Amino acid sequence: MITYCDALNEAVMQEMEQDPTVFVYGIGAPDHKKIFGSTANLLEKFGPERCFDTPIAEDSMTGLGLGAAINGLRPIHVHIRVDFLLLAMNQLANLVSSFCYGIGGKVGVPLVIRAVVGRGWGQGYQHSKSMHATFAHIPGLKVVCPTTPEDAKGLMIAAIRDNNPVLIFEHRWLYWQTGAVSAESFEVPIGKGKIVRKGKDVTIVATSWMNVEALQAAEILGRHGVEVEIVDPRTIAPLDEDIIVESVNRTGHCIVADNDWVYCGFSAEVAAMVSDRCFGRLKAPVRRIGFAHTPCPTARHLENEFYPNAENIVREVERTLSMERIDLSGEKFYSHENRFRGPF
Amino acid sequence: MKQTNVEMYRRMYLIRKAEETIQTYYAQDEMKTPMHMSMGEEAIVTGVVQALNPEDQVLGTYRSHALYLAKTGETDIFFAEMYGKATGMAQGKSGSMHLSSPDHGLLCCSAIVASSIPIAMGAAYANKYLKNGKRVAVFFGDGATDEGVFWETVNFACLKRLPMLFVCEDNGFAVHTRREHRHGFSSLNKVLANFDCNVFEEKSTDPAVIFETTRKALAAMEQNGRPCFLRLHYYRYLEHVGINEDFEAEYRPRHEYLEWREVDPIAMQRKKLAAIGYLPEQVRVLEQGVDEQIARSIDFASGSPYADACELHKGVFICG
Numbered sequence: 001m002i003t004y005c006d007a008l009n010e011a012v013m014q015e016m017e018q019d020p021t022v023f024v025y026g027i028g029a030p031d032h033k034k035i036f037g038s039t040a041n042l043l044e045k046f047g048p049e050r051c052f053d054t055p056i057a058e059d060s061m062t063g064l065g066l067g068a069a070i071n072g073l074r075p076i077h078v079h080i081r082v083d084f085l086l087l088a089m090n091q092l093a094n095l096v097s098s099f100c101y102g103i104g105g106k107v108g109v110p111l112v113i114r115a116v117v118g119r120g121w122g123q124g125y126q127h128s129k130s131m132h133a134t135f136a137h138i139p140g141l142k143v144v145c146p147t148t149p150e151d152a153k154g155l156m157i158a159a160i161r162d163n164n165p166v167l168i169f170e171h172r173w174l175y176w177q178t179g180a181v182s183a184e185s186f187e188v189p190i191g192k193g194k195i196v197r198k199g200k201d202v203t204i205v206a207t208s209w210m211n212v213e214a215l216q217a218a219e220i221l222g223r224h225g226v227e228v229e230i231v232d233p234r235t236i237a238p239l240d241e242d243i244i245v246e247s248v249n250r251t252g253h254c255i256v257a258d259n260d261w262v263y264c265g266f267s268a269e270v271a272a273m274v275s276d277r278c279f280g281r282l283k284a285p286v287r288r289i290g291f292a293h294t295p296c297p298t299a300r301h302l303e304n305e306f307y308p309n310a311e312n313i314v315r316e317v318e319r320t321l322s323m324e325r326i327d328l329s330g331e332k333f334y335s336h337e338n339r340f341r342g343p344f
Numbered sequence: 345m346k347q348t349n350v351e352m353y354r355r356m357y358l359i360r361k362a363e364e365t366i367q368t369y370y371a372q373d374e375m376k377t378p379m380h381m382s383m384g385e386e387a388i389v390t391g392v393v394q395a396l397n398p399e400d401q402v403l404g405t406y407r408s409h410a411l412y413l414a415k416t417g418e419t420d421i422f423f424a425e426m427y428g429k430a431t432g433m434a435q436g437k438s439g440s441m442h443l444s445s446p447d448h449g450l451l452c453c454s455a456i457v458a459s460s461i462p463i464a465m466g467a468a469y470a471n472k473y474l475k476n477g478k479r480v481a482v483f484f485g486d487g488a489t490d491e492g493v494f495w496e497t498v499n500f501a502c503l504k505r506l507p508m509l510f511v512c513e514d515n516g517f518a519v520h521t522r523r524e525h526r527h528g529f530s531s532l533n534k535v536l537a538n539f540d541c542n543v544f545e546e547k548s549t550d551p552a553v554i555f556e557t558t559r560k561a562l563a564a565m566e567q568n569g570r571p572c573f574l575r576l577h578y579y580r581y582l583e584h585v586g587i588n589e590d591f592e593a594e595y596r597p598r599h600e601y602l603e604w605r606e607v608d609p610i611a612m613q614r615k616k617l618a619a620i621g622y623l624p625e626q627v628r629v630l631e632q633g634v635d636e637q638i639a640r641s642i643d644f645a646s647g648s649p650y651a652d653a654c655e656l657h658k659g660v661f662i663c664g
Contacts, residue, residue, distance in 0.1 A: 060462035060496035067466020104434035105659025164661045
């Protein structure tokens with residue numbers, strides 16, 4: 001059993017060992033904090049040419065990744081927050097995403113961009129964004145959101161080996177999740193979802209941290225006779241539509257629990273796709289759960305209002321299945337908040 | 345040097361002739377792509393490219409007809425892309441503003457001001473890392489020096505001593521806005537001199553002068569490992585975008601243009617060839633060869649098919 005963070009580190013370490021063109025860079029990548037430990041030992045093992053710090057200059061440093069990627073290297077650019085990645089939007093949306101297309105499909109861009117999704121202990125509205133849908137909206141970018149340690153390792157290795165730009169969104173709270181992960185090098189294919197839990201009554205499509213909440217909700221609902229199926233798409237773009245469609249066709253119900261804002265978000269994309277492809281099989285409208293449509297507040301009690309949790313999922317399932325309201329007074333929600341004491 | 349001068353004349357004549365040909369045919373509306381014409385800057389691109397090795401790499405802007413033609417010497421694919429045809433470098437997906445030719449070392453051109461500068465830095469990082477000896481030259485206008493990403497890139501390239509030339513083709517305007525309305529400092533060179541780079545400046549339409557300056561820059565870079573900033577002045581003959589003059593807009597006076605036109609790079613170089621003993625007949629043969637090449641390319645491009653509609657979806661990602 002290793003943590004999600006160690007799985008990320010192991011993936012990068014193994015790829016750097018077997019491919020001398022892989023390098024890691026970004027603000028703080030080699031410093032003593034090592035991006036929460038995920039870049040541990042890379043500087044020590046591979047030296048400053050292959051693991052280096054950068055000025056606070058996300059825009060140009062993204063261009064550096066693109067230039068190196070089209071010239072024979074495989075860069076991994078690390079951002080300790082998604083919010084900082086937004087400074088690179090010009091390079092991502094205008095250069096990186098369209099490079100291969102604009103050169104007639106002849107030159108790939110094997111660039112990996114890691115970005116950590118913050119949450120809790122007062123991260124506030126500039127340290128907590130997810131925004132995977134914003135990036136997935138842009139043709140030419142692949143976007144993955146691993147949830148488990150196994151997926152973290154396998155998707156990271158697949159991303160590094162991919163000859164196209166891949167963005168990896170890593171939820172900060174998932175860093176301490178543990179799981180069994182093969183010590184060998186392996187890939188989890190980009191564009192393939194996973195059934196996290198089998199069930200026949202309702203499909204919950206959950207991304208990133210919302211899988212943790214969905215599992216808790218499924219456990220509670222299971223005690224009340226409802227069998228929840230959870231689908232983790234793992235990749236936001238390109239989306240594994242079939243795994244979702246197949247599940248919803250069986251359950252007839254679909255709730256999307258996205259770790260992001262709802263409006264114009266990934267949940268809307270899934271809802272539209274399911275409504276189209278499962279129209280005759282749906283027994284109720286597709287419902288969506290996500291962040292409140294506000295900037296993320298700092299104070300804990302407001303933050304709890306901002307983020308959806310297992311309770312919200314339970315209530316949405318009740319609504320979708322026209323169930324009696326379950327008494328949740330004995331359940332504990334938002335317990336993970338107590339575990340995370342920051343600062344980042 | 346005589347042969348170099350002949351070669352540089354051939355390139356500059358090719359660039360000028362290709363753009364005059366665009367002017368001739370543009371009104372037919374078969375080349376549906378915004379043309380940012382290079383006229384006036386031929387000596388800069390030609391001198392710099394002549395000083396580089398063929399395997400060295402370059403990146404440009406939306407105003408890169410000259411760069412493409414100087415680096416590749418070819419016009420079939422160039423015009424096919426202008427015509428939006430399947431035989432263009434990107435099957436018509438890129439047009440005038442996004443020229444490239446990876447086989448010739450033209451990595452890309454971008455229509456977002458300054459945005460190719462950090463990509464050049466990444467290419468230089470890779471070259472240094474791979475120890476392949478290639479140098480990178482990135483071309484941009486003085487408007488690009490207004491962008492933060494320019495300064496970010498200069499900073500990091502100097503810090504890491506990356507083998508690259510920052511080639512500023514300075515026409516004094518960012519689109520229609522003069523330097524004095526944009527800069528809160530008096531001397532760009534003085535600011536840059538505070539970075540760990542080699543700074544050069546030239547105001548010449550003689551490609552041999554640009555060639556020599558670039559050679560000096562490359563030698564300095566070889567010697568002290570520092571990147572170079574070359575500020576090379578020229579005058580844009582035509583409007584910011586389009587094939588016409590724009591002096592009637594009155595943001596710049598015609599007499600400025602006429603002063604530069606007196607030292608037009610192509611006319612001057614033709615005179616120089618005569619002075620160094622290249623016979624008028626030889627010049628005629630050279631020019632005729634270029635004229636025929638371009639005429640063939642226009643036939644090739646206009647006669648080429650458009651890509652199939654399914655081409656739209658190809659090339660977003662590379663397979664394998």
